[in-house]
Amino acid sequence: MKNVNHYLSDKECELCVLGTLLVERNAIHQVRELLAPKSFYINFHEEIYCAILAMTDRGDRADIVSIMPELKKRNVEFTPFELASITQNHTFDLVQYACRLNELEKRRSLYELGQYLVSNGSNESEDIEEIVQSANDKLSSIFGGLENHVKTASDYMTEVYQRVNDNLNSISTPGTLTGFxxxxxxxxxxxxxxxxxxxxxxxxxxxxxxxxxxxxxxxxxxxxxxxxxxxxxxxxxxxxxxxxxxxxxxxxxxxxxxxxxxxxxxxxxxxxxxxxxxxxxxxxxxxxxxxxxxxxxxxxxxxxxxxxxxxxxxxxxxxxxxxxxxxxxxxxxxxxxxxxxxxxxxxxxxxxxxxxxxxxxxxxxxxxxxxxxxxxxxxxxxxxxxxxxxxxxxxxxxxxxxxxxxxxxxxxxxxxxxxxxxxxxxxxxxELNERPILPFTENKLDDNPF
CATH class of the missing domain: 3.40.50.300 (P-loop containing nucleotide triphosphate hydrolases)
Incomplete structure (x- = not known):
């Protein structure tokens, strides 16, 4: 267990998320953007999630059987009974449970940041500007994930501007050629x-x-x-x-x-x-x-x-x-x-x-x-x-x-x-080089296109 306030964790929630990820096909893709390894408070649970991510990145599917070799490769100690026990947990509200783990992770990080400020604010051993800068960096890292997905109008106008310039210079927009x-x-x-x-x-x-x-x-x-x-x-x-x-x-x-x-x-x-x-x-x-x-x-x-x-x-x-x-x-x-x-x-x-x-x-x-x-x-x-x-x-x-x-x-x-x-x-x-035209004497086909 990690040295942080144990009230900021939820063992049952972690078990439900991991159990669902190991049992339901494609469940990982629903919550991957929400969950990081540190979202799991218990070390063993974090190792299991890291193994699931590694297998997913290779294009493989993690389940109770396929994850065992991956855990052994990562030198994680476990028993088949422990994994089987995890898969007995399941939820139909996976995203909701993942959001809870995500929030608890942020609260633990805020708790650690608070401890850092209390420790360094109560003595003069570190420069005040360095403390503030370090605190800002830590705070940004806690909520930085959202910023990576948010863009401004200016960001996208840069892409539009580039597209217009490419058209002026006869640079084609990258796409897949169809042959037509x-x-x-x-x-x-x-x-x-x-x-x-x-x-x-x-x-x-x-x-x-x-x-x-x-x-x-x-x-x-x-x-x-x-x-x-x-x-x-x-x-x-x-x-x-x-x-x-x-x-x-x-x-x-x-x-x-x-x-x-x-x-x-x-x-x-x-x-x-x-x-x-x-x-x-x-x-x-x-x-x-x-x-x-x-x-x-x-x-x-x-x-x-x-x-x-x-x-x-x-x-x-x-x-x-x-x-x-x-x-x-x-x-x-x-x-x-x-x-x-x-x-x-x-x-x-x-x-x-x-x-x-x-x-x-x-x-x-x-x-x-x-x-x-x-x-x-x-x-x-x-x-x-x-x-x-x-x-x-x-x-x-x-x-x-x-x-x-x-x-x-x-x-x-x-x-x-x-x-x-x-x-x-x-x-x-x-592709036709030229469109074939009906001869003027063509009478065999119905003149009505409908």
Whole structure:
């Protein structure tokens, strides 16, 4: 025990916090900013918390079993029974208990500062100015944590000023390149952004995400891909189809010709070097996905995440409707993107409209709040699939082998549209050098874009 007033501690509160951290997945991320090792008054409890932090920093999860080797490595004496006893303590109000430990730590520090002032103020052995300066430094250190998170308008105006100067000097804002110049010219996918890509079923949402992932990782980005519908092997097969120009069905089910084998070998060599990460755990739990994202940011420094798709995600929220659950998932994805300084591309279904297949944000399936949480909303429309023409201003564009990419919301880039190429055989979206125009004699397609 430390030599400080024992009334400024709460053993039961410490046990509840540590027990919850060792039992509940991701609990550490709720309270890490609140708790420092010194927040725990009992030495053994402080050592356990230090071990939890060390494991979290490596991207590992601390529990009653995994923490034992870490404690042994740190030369901490303990018995399995002691750890088991701690895990019998639990609270559903973890943040509240952590705030109490944080406050008690500050009170102990104030107590020690008071003792210092009493000791040095009652004699003349130390210079008065040094005492005051030392006291001010100690007081600042006690409450300095809050100051690190508070910035003034002047601090942020410096960033705005730098951005304006960069634009004047044609210095692009750092972002992840998507392979589509219309998006990349506006900075690409920016850190902290939640990007929603929505379309009706079988319109190419996953194919668009694959195209972005391939272009971004070729440019050096590291991206994590979470699919609730496809395995990592299936997704890499699609990327191999894009790289080798071999249809997915041929790669999956047929013998390759000698020429195709050469192309495939080249694609394998290229794709194997890319920073694409998969977590193939069969889960749609938002909690598990968020924990995996944190781990990959720590272990592999990923810059972006793709999630396929929003409507399959599950949120541990009792009594809520499907719409509320999807809205909660969107908010949590936005929060973690901001917290970890990464971008997240989340795919979403659109409700079908047989009378007007042209997509709109009002048709986001399950929750209009998805669009509210998003920094950018991308809608995909392939009129060829409906035997339709494009709406204005692209009505003269040939819909065969093309797609409309509609940036229907852009928090910092505005709204705009462009036409991309789409190879249905290899499921590949790509940049078009020029927009294909319908011949004047074209009568086969319905003149009504709706």
């Amino acid at each position: 110049s219309a998006i990349d010219s506006k900075g690409g996918f920016q850190p902290t952004n939640l990007i929603i890509c929505a379309a009706e079923s079988s319109q190419g949402k996953t194919a668009f995400a694959n195209a972005v992932t391939l272009s971004a990782t070729k440019a050096g980005a590291k991206i994590a891909f979470y699919s609730m519908e496809m395995s990592g092997s299936q997704l890499m097969t699609r990327l191999a189809a894009i790289e080798s120009s071999i249809p997915v069905s041929v790669l999956t089910n047929e013998k390759l010709t000698s020429e195709q084998l050469k192309n495939f070998d080249v694609s394998v060599a290229s794709l194997s070097k890319l920073g694409i990460y998969f977590d193939d755990r069969s889960t749609s739990s938002i909690e598990t996905i968020l924990a995996s994202i944190r781990s990959l940011v720590i272990k592999h420094q990923i810059q972006g995440v793709v999630i396929d798709y929003m409507q399959i995600l599950t949120v541990n929220k009792k009594g809520g409707s499907t719409e509320e659950s999807i809205a909660e998932a969107a908010r949590r994805l936005k929060n973690i993107a901001k917290e970890l300084n990464i971008w997240i591309l989340a795919l979403s279904q659109l409700s079908r409209d047989s009378t007007n297949p042209v997509p709109s944000v009002n048709r986001l399936r399950g929750s209009g709040q998805i669009n509210e949480a998003a920094d950018m909303t991308i809608l995909i429309y392939r009129p060829e699939a409906y035997n339709k023409r494009y709406p204005e201003p692209f009505q003269s564009t040939n819909p065969k082998g093309t797609a409309l990419i509609d940036i229907a919301k852009g928090r910092n880039v505005g709204v705009f549209k462009f036409i991309a190429g789409f190879n249905a055989v290899t499921t590949h979206f790509y």
